[in-house]
Amino acid sequence: MNIVNREKRQIPEILDKYADHLDKLIDMASTLLDKYLQKNALGDDKLVAILFFRNALEYADSISILIRNSSIEPIKAINRILLENLLQLEYLLDCDTERRSYAFLVWMLKQEIKIYKKIDKNSLQNVHFKKKISNDKLIKDISVFDNIKVEAALERYSEILKIDGYKEANIEYEKMKSKSNAYWFSLYSGPKNISELAEKLNRSAHYEIFYRNMSNNIHGTDIFKNKLVSKQDTGLTHLLKLRNPHEADIVLKDTLNFLFSMNLIFLQKLIPEETESFGVWYLSFQDFFINLGKKEDFAVIK
Template sequence: MLNRTILNPEYDALLNEISRVFEQCVDFGGTVLDTIQKHPINEYTDSTVFLLLRDYLEYLDGISILIKSGNTEAAIPIIRSMFEHFLSIRYILDRHSADRAASYHVAHIKSRIKLHKQYSKEEIGKFKKTLEESNYSFPLPEIDATERIQNLDSLLNGKYKRINDEWDKTRKRNKKEKSGGKTPNWYSLFSGPKTLYELAAHLKQLPEYELLYRTWSAKTHANSAIHSVFSTGYTKPLRTPESLKTVSTWALTWSFTLFEEILNKYRKRKKQTYAWFYVYLRKTYLRVTSGEDLINIIQEK
C-alpha cells in the first residue's frame, strides 16, 4: 500500500527538481514580502496582502515537501486553499485596495468577537452541554472576554466605522435578497461578489474554479474516495503521482502571477529581479506545464 522508497532514479530526480523550484519560489516570495514592508502603500493593503501572501508561501512550502516524497494527492486540500488566497490577493490588488483590505480586517474582527462570545459566561453552558453529549469530560473554564469584546467593538465603531456600516448594509441586503448568506463575505462589501464563484468570475479565473476547485472540494470534503477505485479499477497505493502535473502547474502559475502583480503594485523597479527569477526557473516550469505527461506510470493490477 505504501512504498516509501522511490526506486526509479528518473522519477526521483524529477520530484527533486520540481521540489527545488517550489523552494526557490518560497524564497523569492520572501523578497516580495520584504518589498511590501520597504515600500508601503497604506496600512490596510500592506498588512492584508503581506499576511495573505505569508500564508500562501507556507502552503507552497508544504507542497514542496509533499512533492519531494511523491505524495501529491495530499497536496490537493492545500492547493485548494491556495486558490482562495490567490483570488483574495488579486481582488485586493485589482482596485479600491484600501477599502477591500479594510473589509478583510472587519471580517476578522467580527469573527474574533463571535469566538469570544462563545466562551462567555452566557454561552459557555451550551458548549459544555455539547461536550458532555459527545462524551468529552475535560474542564472548560469560563473566560470573561468583556474587555476584549469592547476593544474590538470600539475598533468597529471607530477606526473601521465606515467599513462596518457597509458590512451592516451588505448583510441587510443579503437578508432581503436571500442571497450570499446571512453573514457577508469580506469581498462582498461595496457591491462586490457575493460568493467565491462570483469572485472567481470577477477575476476571470472561472475555468480554474469549475475544472479544478470543484473537484478539489469533493476530495477535501471526503466526497471522492470511491473515485480512486472507479477511475482505475483497483485501489491505488499511497503516494501515487497522478496529480503531480496539475498541482505543480497551478501552484507555480499562481505564484508567478502573484509575485508579478504585487511587485507591479509596490515596486515596479523590482520587476527586473522578477524577470531574472522567472528565467532561472523557466526551463522546469515549461516542462511542468507542457502538454506532455511528466511521467508514465505502469501499475500492477
Template sequence: MDGSDANKQMSQKMKADKIMPSGLAISNIPGIDAQSKLIRDMLDLPLYKEVETEYQKVVASGKKKPAWYQLYGGPPNLEQLATRLNRQGMYEIFYRAWSGSVHGQEVIKGNLTTGADAGVVQLRNPKDAQQVTLHAHNLILILYHLFVEKRLPQEMDKFKSWYMSIRGNLEQLRVFKS
C-alpha cells in the same frame, strides 16, 4: 467565557448529541477573554468603523454571515467573483473541480482506493503531487507578476528576466512523468 451564551448553546448541543460522552467538558482556552476583548476593542477603532457599518448594512439586508467579497455591492458568490475578476478558469480548476475532494464529497463519485491501504482519494494524494506542485508554482507566478505590476512597475524588467531564468525548470515540471 464559561458563562457566555455561545458556551451555553454549545453545552446544550453536546448534551443533546446521542453519541458524545455525557459530562464532556468544553475546554476554556487560557486568555481567551482578554484576546476577545482586544479584538473587539480593535474593531471599535475609527479605522474600522466604515467597514463595520457596511458589514451591518449587508447583514440587515438578509445575509447572516456575509463573505468579505459581498461587501460594498460585491458579488453574492465565489463564481460571480471569479467572473467579475476574469478568473473563471481558475475558479473552474481550483474551486469547482477540487471542491468535492476538499469537502469530502468525492466519495459519492466512487473515488475510493482499494486494497490494504483503502481510503478516499483526496487532493493531498501523492499521485497528484506533480499537478498540485505545478498549480502552486503557477499561482505564485501570477501573484508575483501582479505584485510587481501593481506595486513595483519599475522592476518589471527584472521580474521578466528572473522568470526567463526559471522557465526551464517549470517546463521540466510540466512534462515530468513518474
C-alpha cells in the same frame, strides 16, 4: 499488505527536481515580500495583502515537502486553498485596496467576536453552544474556556472597531450581518460568493475547472479517483499504495500557476519597480515552468 510506501528508493528522483523548482518560485516570492516590507509598509490595512501573500507561501512550501515525499494526492486540497488565496489577493489589490483591507479586518474581528460570545456565560449564544456540546460524543466538558478573559477581549475588539478605517467598515458590516455566510469581499456590494468573485475577476474558468474539481478533495469525498488499479492478467482490482507519484506534474503545474499569478499581482500592484529584476529571474525558470509534463526530463515515469 502495507499500503504506505515509505521507501525512499521507490520515490522517483524527478520529484526532488520538482520540489527544487517550486522552492525557486517560493524564494522569489519571499524576495518580493521582503522588498515590499522594506518600503516601510505601515498601517493595519497594509498587513492584509502582506499576510495573504505570506499565507500562500506557507502552503506552497508545504507542497514542496509533500512532493519530495511523493505525497501527491493531498496537494490537491492545498491547491484549492492557494486558488482561494489568489482570488482574494487579486480582489484586494485590484482597486480601493485600503477600504477592502479594512473590510477584511473587520470581518476577521467579527469572526473572533462570534467565538468569544459563544463562550461568554452571560450570552444567549453560550446557551446554544453548551447545548450543542452536551450532545457531542466525546467532548462534554468545556471548563477549558473558564480561564479565558472574554470580557476583556470583547472590550478590546469594541475599541478597535471605533478606529478610523475599522469604524466605516464596521458600519458596512452591520448592514449585511444578517447574512450569516457573508464573505469579507461581500461588503460594499461586493461578490456574494467565491463563484461571483471569480467571475468579477474574469477567472470563471479557474472556478469551474479547478475550484469545483478540488472541492471533493477539501470535503473528503474524492475517494475513488486514482485510488484503485485493475490487473489485466487477473481481472482483480487492488488498492493503490499511498505516496504514488502519479499526477505529480499535473498538481505541481496548478501550484506553480496559482503561485506565479500571485507573484505577478503582488509585483505589479505593490512593487512595480522590481518588474525588471523579476523578468531577469524568470528567464532561468521559464523552461521548467512552460515544459513541465511535456519534456521527458520533466515527466514522472510511472
